[in-house]
Amino acid sequence: MFQQFSYKKKFYALAILAILLGATAYKRSFKGTLDAIEFYYHSKKDLNKNDAIAQELFLLKQELMILDNNIGRKTNNPKAVQNQILDFLNKDGKGVLVAKIENVHKSEDDYFFIYSNQISLMGELNDLLEVIYSFERSFPFARIASIRFDVKRDPRTSKKELFNHIIFQNYEKKEQP
Template identity: 40%
Template sequence: MASYKKTFKHTLAAKKELNQVKQKLASTDNSFNNLYALKNDIKALDKLIGGRSLSPIHVQQKILDFISKKDITLNIVSIEDVHIYRDEEFLIYSNQIELEGSYEALIKLLYEIEKNFKDSRVVSSEFYSKKNYRTNKQTLFLKIILQNYEKAK
C-alpha cells in the first residue's frame, strides 16, 4: 500500500496526463492542417468570386445587350447608374434594371438571366404592378438587381 502511494500512484497519474497531452497535440496538428486547407479554400473562392475584372459600364452594356436579344416584347423602363461599394476585400458593382411586360415574358427573361448571364449574378428581383388610371389597366413590372465582384487592391 505504501509503495502504491509513493510510486505507482504518481506514475499512473503522469501516464494519464501524458495521454491527455498527446491527444491535445494530435488535435492541434489536425487543426493546423484544417486551417491550412481552409485558407487555400478561401483563396480559391476569392479568386473565383473576384476573378472577373470587366469594367462596370461594360457589364451594364452586356446586360442590356442580353435582354434586348432575348425578348422584344419587353420594355426597358429604367436602368440605374452603376452603384459601387468598396469592402475591405472586394469592390461590389450593382446594376439595377426595371422592365415592363407580361408575366410569362418577364419570368422567362429572369430565368434566362439567372441561368445564362455569366458576367453578373441576380441578387434581387421584385415583381410589382401599377395601375394606369387613364386606360384603367394594370401594368406589370420587374425590378432586377445584379451584382458582380472584383478583388480590391
C-alpha cells in the same frame, strides 16, 4: 535485540514496513510516473484533435480563396457590365421592355468592390420569368441579388402593367497589400 520477538511479530513488523515503503515509493515515484503517462496520452489526444482542426481550417481557407476568386472576378469597367446586361436583354429578352436603368452604384467592404446595377423591366409574367431564368443560368458577368415585381396602372389607358426590378451585383476583389 530482535531475539525477544517472535517470528509472528517480526513478520507483522516486516509487513507494516513493506506497506510503508510501498506507499512512500508510490508517492515518490510511481504516482508521478502514472500522472506523466496520463498527461502524455491526454496531450497526444489533444494534438490529434488540433491537427484535425488545422487541416479543416486549411481546407476552409482554400475553399474561401477559391470562392473569393470566383466571386471577385476582375471587371475592367463596371459600366461594361451594364452594357453586357443590356446586350443580353436584347438577345434573350423577347417580349420584355426595359423601363428604367439606374446608374451603377459602387460600394466596398474589406475584401471587395461591389458594383450594383438596377434595371426595371416591363412585360408579361412568363416573359419576365424566362428572362430572370436566363440571367441566372447563363449570364456570367453579374449575379442577381434582388428581384421585385410591381403592378402599376397606366393613368392614360387604365391598363395594369407588370414591372420587374432586378438588382445585379458583381464583385471585384481588392488587391491585398
